[in-house]
Amino acid sequence: AAPMRKSGGAPDAAALLARITHGDRVVFPEVGVTKRQVAEHYLAVADRILPHLDGRPVSFVRAPEGLGAETFFQRHLLPGMKKGFGRIPDPEGRHGDYLTVLGPEGLVTAAQFGVIEFHGWGARQADLDRPDRMVFDFDPDEGLGFDAVRAAARELRAALEAVGLVGFAMVSGGKGLHVVVPLDGTQTWDDVGDFSAGLARGLARADPGRYVAVASKAKRKGRIYVDWLRNRKSATAIVPWSLRARSRASVAVPITWDEVDTVPAADAFDIRAVIDRADPWEGFFSLRQRIDSAALDFLKRS
Numbered sequence: 001a002a003p004m005r006k007s008g009g010a011p012d013a014a015a016l017l018a019r020i021t022h023g024d025r026v027v028f029p030e031v032g033v034t035k036r037q038v039a040e041h042y043l044a045v046a047d048r049i050l051p052h053l054d055g056r057p058v059s060f061v062r063a064p065e066g067l068g069a070e071t072f073f074q075r076h077l078l079p080g081m082k083k084g085f086g087r088i089p090d091p092e093g094r095h096g097d098y099l100t101v102l103g104p105e106g107l108v109t110a111a112q113f114g115v116i117e118f119h120g121w122g123a124r125q126a127d128l129d130r131p132d133r134m135v136f137d138f139d140p141d142e143g144l145g146f147d148a149v150r151a152a153a154r155e156l157r158a159a160l161e162a163v164g165l166v167g168f169a170m171v172s173g174g175k176g177l178h179v180v181v182p183l184d185g186t187q188t189w190d191d192v193g194d195f196s197a198g199l200a201r202g203l204a205r206a207d208p209g210r211y212v213a214v215a216s217k218a219k220r221k222g223r224i225y226v227d228w229l230r231n232r233k234s235a236t237a238i239v240p241w242s243l244r245a246r247s248r249a250s251v252a253v254p255i256t257w258d259e260v261d262t263v264p265a266a267d268a269f270d271i272r273a274v275i276d277r278a279d280p281w282e283g284f285f286s287l288r289q290r291i292d293s294a295a296l297d298f299l300k301r302s
């Protein structure tokens with residue numbers, strides 16, 4: 001049956017959910033979470049996740065047959081994925097159109113296609129060459145406790161504050177923590193990449209027993225990789241409030257700096273824990289800040 005539309009407007013939540021086929025299919029076998037529950041998650045967090053997705057090229061992680069089968073990244077629309085998505089042509093004309101999510105209809109259509117995770121660029125369609133956020137992705141080595149991750153996030157926060165930048169913390173839903181820094185979109189990928197690389201290398205140089213700024217697993221032994229490579233054009237990071245394709249159906253969840261000290265683990269919030277959680281990132285979307293030129297010059301020379 002055709003979905004009901006509110007006076008020609010967008011279909012409501014019930015109409016969107018009614019489009020889900022095979023809704024009882026178990027996607028997360030360990031915790032019994034179904035495809036319908038994935039769609040319900042995205043409707044429940046729509047107001048929280050959509051401002052992060054707005055205009056951003058996104059990649060999906062899909063698990064059409066559930067986590068027991070193959071999962072894969074995808075960054076272009078599939079045939080049939082029309083409603084609720086926009087296309088972003090590659091300005092250089094080298095790649096096919098990127099995709100962006102336009103509203104709740106896109107979230108639910110994605111769930112219908114087996115999408116579990118949403119990963120976003122650091123820039124939006126209005127200017128793909130001027131990032132509006134910088135991400136520091138802390139990747140702890142296997143077996144390292146979460147206390148080490150908390151300490152890393154706090155040290156980075158202080159380093160950012162020293163140059164007048166405010167960062168926001170998020171548990172990734174996986175193993176680590178991201179610090180997200182909103183930017184005013186006036187600086188280039190080179191600036192943001194160089195600055196974040198400089199801070200990551202600075203941490204590693206000051207405390208080589210705890211941090212590395214290179215991806216090599218061999219060099220990570222007992223340390224945290226400060227992954228600054230999210231800050232490159234076309235690189236992505238998990239979007240706040242995205243579900244993760246991990247066994248416990250955990251979610252990437254924004255937290256306060258106080259919660260950095262108390263949250264038990266990076267995957268502490270599961271799909272059931274986020275329904276009623278208010279967004280704690282006060283001021284995130286109204287903050288206009290840019291990387292200090294003097295600090296940037298200093299890091300480029302160091």
Ligand code: ATP
Pocket residue numbers: 059073119120137138139172173174175176177227230235236237238266
């Ligand atoms: P965790 O806390 O477990 O590290 P994470 O989301 O930070 O979770 P990472 O492996 O550190 O996972 O990856 C960081 C980001 O890099 C991802 O969120 C994703 O956007 C991007 N990424 C990782 N692997 C791929 C891939 N194969 N293809 C495209 N993007 C990827």
Ligand code: MN
Pocket residue numbers: 137138139172176177227
């Ligand atoms: Mn990570």
Ligand code: MN
Pocket residue numbers: 137139227
């Ligand atoms: Mn990483």
